[in-house]
Amino acid sequence: MASSGTMIDSNAVAVILCAGKGSRMKSNCPKVLNTILGRTMIYQIIDVLKKSGFKRYIVVCNPENIDLIRGNLNEFDNIDFVIQKKQIGTADAANSAINETIYQDISSVFIFLGDTPLLTKNDIHSLSSKLEETDILIASFDTVSPYGYGRVIHDQNNSILKIVEEADADDDQRKIKICFSGIMVFKNIDDTILLTEIKNDNKKKEYYYTDVIKIASESGRTVRNIIMEYDHLKGVNTYEQLSEAEIVLQKRIAQYHMEKGVKISLPETSHISPDIKIGKNVTIEANVHIGKNVKIGDGVTIKSFSYIEGVEIKEHVIIGPFARIRSNSIIGKDSKVGNFVEIKNSNLSEGVKVGHLSYLGDAGIGKSTNIGAGTITCNFDGEKKYQTKIGQNVFIGSNSSLVAPLNIEDETYVASGSVVNKDVPAGALAISRVKQENKIGWAKKMKKKK
Numbered sequence: 207m208a209s210s211g212t213m214i215d216s217n218a219v220a221v222i223l224c225a226g227k228g229s230r231m232k233s234n235c236p237k238v239l240n241t242i243l244g245r246t247m248i249y250q251i252i253d254v255l256k257k258s259g260f261k262r263y264i265v266v267c268n269p270e271n272i273d274l275i276r277g278n279l280n281e282f283d284n285i286d287f288v289i290q291k292k293q294i295g296t297a298d299a300a301n302s303a304i305n306e307t308i309y310q311d312i313s314s315v316f317i318f319l320g321d322t323p324l325l326t327k328n329d330i331h332s333l334s335s336k337l338e339e340t341d342i343l344i345a346s347f348d349t350v351s352p353y354g355y356g357r358v359i360h361d362q363n364n365s366i367l368k369i370v371e372e373a374d375a376d377d378d379q380r381k382i383k384i385c386f387s388g389i390m391v392f393k394n395i396d397d398t399i400l401l402t403e404i405k406n407d408n409k410k411k412e413y414y415y416t417d418v419i420k421i422a423s424e425s426g427r428t429v430r431n432i433i434m435e436y437d438h439l440k441g442v443n444t445y446e447q448l449s450e451a452e453i454v455l456q457k458r459i460a461q462y463h464m465e466k467g468v469k470i471s472l473p474e475t476s477h478i479s480p481d482i483k484i485g486k487n488v489t490i491e492a493n494v495h496i497g498k499n500v501k502i503g504d505g506v507t508i509k510s511f512s513y514i515e516g517v518e519i520k521e522h523v524i525i526g527p528f529a530r531i532r533s534n535s536i537i538g539k540d541s542k543v544g545n546f547v548e549i550k551n552s553n554l555s556e557g558v559k560v561g562h563l564s565y566l567g568d569a570g571i572g573k574s575t576n577i578g579a580g581t582i583t584c585n586f587d588g589e590k591k592y593q594t595k596i597g598q599n600v601f602i603g604s605n606s607s608l609v610a611p612l613n614i615e616d617e618t619y620v621a622s623g624s625v626v627n628k629d630v631p632a633g634a635l636a637i638s639r640v641k642q643e644n645k646i647g648w649a650k651k652m653k654k655k656k
């Protein structure tokens with residue numbers, strides 16, 4: 207049974223080739239584990255494949271990168287990780303997938319490259335819907351800068367004859383602007399046998415899976431080429447290309463949210479993680495970094511230069527400018543987190559104001575409490591972290607050090623400049639600072655001495 211319509215056949219497999227050395231990246235990190243908008247390239251690809259309806263994936267790794275790649279993808283089920291022993295080319299990598307996989311009764315085989323992270327669900331559905339008409343389907347793009355890509359060669363009747371790699375192309379072939387994306391689909395797994403016929407008689411002495419196109423067309427199989435957008439199929443071989451891919455993805459995410467009514471000023475200056483959840487009437491000013499696990503409620507404003515991750519921000523909160531919020535935090539409705547405030551693993555209830563220059567770590571803050579400028583929760587004694595609990599309607603005076611573990615009960619005051627290391631009972635004022643003494647006439651005497 208082959209795929210039909212836009213549905214992905216449940217017996218189809220998505221093979222993702224990730225075993226290459228990635229030498230053009232000049233990095234110690236496996237190429238496919240480089241991140242765009244906080245997600246690795248391979249994670250991004252599997253996420254899209256899963257959303258497109260794939261049920262089975264084969265990720266081809268090398269002996270050195272397999273553990274790291276497996277670790278990065280542990281939240282996905284049904285991934286079969288196989289090893290390509292030697293990195294002798296993409297044809298050998300594809301063959302390793304077919305030969306080593308645990309999957310049986312495979313219908314169609316969709317081959318993707320681990321360095322092509324901009325694919326969308328729609329692209330995959332277009333592939334799937336075209337598959338009925340052909341034995342082998344490839345996806346290509348038309349670009350003014352084809353350098354480095356395999357070129358797709360047609361005859362006068364528009365039949366695809368072969369793909370020629372950059373290194374092996376002659377001057378005329380290099381002028382061709384239709385480039386192979388790396389995506390190739392075999393309607394029937396039996397046709398992948400053609401991959402075993404590939405030789406390495408080329409400049410780089412590698413086994414190129416692109417050579418299968420010539421073998422297939424000569425053996426009478428139908429090969430079709432579907433042209434898709436360059437911005438969806440760009441490959442990432444260098445850090446420059448990685449940043450280009452990140453720009454494309456960022457633009458897409460910002461556009462999606464702007465269409466849903468989020469006001470994002472200068473979206474090209476901000477980083478917004480793909481997993482963000484945003485309510486209505488939200489404003490995101492320029493130069494904001496929103497990392498993973500962020501949920502933003504209705505009517506929130508995130509002001510410039512704020513760096514936030516791992517936080518749920520409830521309705522009508524104002525964050526920043528220059529605020530930093532770290533993982534496991536909740537900012538209650540109508541609260542305000544202002545300039546140079548850092549918050550970590552803390553829960554702020556409704557209407558809390560923490561306006562300036564503070565650090566709240568491992569803290570719980572009650573409703574309508576005001577945290578004065580320069581308040582610091584001293585949550586770490588060098589070995590362990592401790593909690594600070596502050597009740598509702600509390601007023602913490604500026605420049606106070608709250609030494610945890612500490613419980614400051616409801617309706618209390620802490621005098622500014624205090625170092626508080628004992629619990630404060632409800633309704634009390636805690637004051638802990640050296641009493642001021644004024645030495646009358648001291649200044650005049652001092653000057654006379656000189």
Ligand code: UD1
Nearest residue numbers: 223224225226293294295296299320355356386387414441
């Ligand atoms: C490849 C295509 C090229 C296409 C381009 C699109 C071949 C021969 N060329 O070139 O036609 O235009 O992608 O981006 O395929 N890999 C393995 N094992 C290997 C070698 C590579 O698993 O032995 C994996 C890599 O990890 C990578 C992918 O295959 O994810 C592609 O390899 P890469 O070296 O990046 O190929 P390109 O030169 O970009």
Ligand code: MG
Nearest residue numbers: 321441442443
């Ligand atoms: Mg590549």
